[in-house]
Amino acid sequence: MNELTGSKGSLITDTQSLREIAPLLENYFGITLGYFTNEIELSTGKHAAKAIREDHGIYLPTNRFDYQDYMELFGQTSLLTDRLREALLFVAYIIMDRKFNEEDLYEQGYWEDWNTYKGEWAKLMLFMEHMEQRASIPVKKEELSPTSITFRADNGIIEKTTIPNTDNWLFRLIRKELADYFPDIQTAEDALLELNRRKPSAGAKRMNAVYTIIEYGIYRMLHEENAIPEKPDTPNELCALIHDFTRLTGCYPTNKGWDGNYSPDLIRVGLQYTGKAVRKIGEKRIPKFPPVGFGTVHIVTDNIIRDEFF
Structure with missing residues (x-):
């Protein structure tokens, strides 16, 4: 060359x-x-x-x-x-x-699933906060019924079931299992900011779409071209490279800390999510x-x- x-x-x-x-x-x-x-x-x-x-x-x-x-x-x-x-x-x-062409990128919809999940997580955070506040009011505590949850299966079957949420164990479990996927939505205040950002006037969404392509592309390239070892899967050096490259090119998402507060864990979360989606759906899900x-x-x-x- x-x-x-x-x-x-x-x-x-x-x-x-x-x-x-x-x-x-x-x-x-x-x-x-x-x-x-x-x-x-x-x-x-x-x-x-x-x-x-x-x-x-x-x-x-x-x-x-x-x-x-x-x-x-x-x-x-x-x-x-x-x-x-x-x-x-x-x-x-x-x-x-x-x-x-940014419109061509959006037509492929690689990040639409992530945006959907993130929006639903923000709504769930607000719901859990609301339910926990209700349960904390002594006057109404005796009147509260157990949390009712509706399950909808892939085949269209809908079934409503009741799960006792004693001491908010269910909500604590949900946070434990899912919160790491959305590091910028950890409180009800974060959830409100995220939902407000999703209004039509929201600005930074388009360049953030490019970020998914770049972070996963760098991750795959360095692994498949044997530039980094298999373990650890996402070493700090790789996260730093992705961070520096996307900051230089202007596609690093503001919700990951544009103020310069770099954390490799924020990079790892995005890579883990994209990797899980690719393994589940196949190569057609690889963002490009x-x-x-x-x-x-x-x-x-x-x-x-x-x-x-x-």
């Missing part, structure tokens, strides 16, 4: 480097070479599908991405080989220079950018000629 160089306002690479880095970008982040169509065609004066098969220098003008800032953070990171470092550099370029194509071309990778749609 040829050395990629950069300066303020530009990156300089070549089609050979793009071809060699393409499997990492696509496998772990969904970024196909079609994302670089404009840069390839402006640099070569040829259709991207043809130019990518040839050897050309490629000029990537940058508006927001700063090569020096990136290298200062990740140039000496022991977790990254030169190849992985270059892959993440291209990912950062795509994110920071907005080389994707939607593919962008410019045609069918022949790519030589590891001496194997394959047809690829970029």
